[in-house]
Amino acid sequence: MKVRADIVELLRAGCSDREIARRVHVCERTVGVARRAFGFPQHKPGPTADSPQDxxxxxxxxVGGGHLEWTGYRTTAGTPFFRWMKKGYTAYRIAFVMAHNRPPVGRVQPGCGHPGCVAPAHVEDQPMRDQLKTQMANIFGGAL
Structure with a gap:
């Protein structure tokens, strides 16, 4: 049986059949056949935790510079995402709550300039971005 190397690599990394199928654009059945052919055990869900923060x-x-890299699942749009107790969360929103002890308002995104950073101290919600924009306009006289 011939199996694509990228599928085997993701099986070795411990990815689920669904995740592998999504990443390499094959059906889950194809991944399941490869899993059985190479003797990989059924995928078990990720770590259990007492809270979304855990x-x-x-x-x-x-990673360098105080940034945090997301190692979990990402949506098709690239947003770091996970489920806890059957409820979905973005890593950005959880990071925001961890840093500011309040729910975010509007969209949360990294404000540090490092793509995909989920460090709690580096994420901003809409009011924070609006405030920064106002401050910059005051400093530079609306030249932005």
């Missing part, structure tokens, strides 16, 4: 910490890793 799950967030389990799926991030530090």
């Amino acid at each position: 799950l967030f910490r389990a799926r991030t890793r530090p």
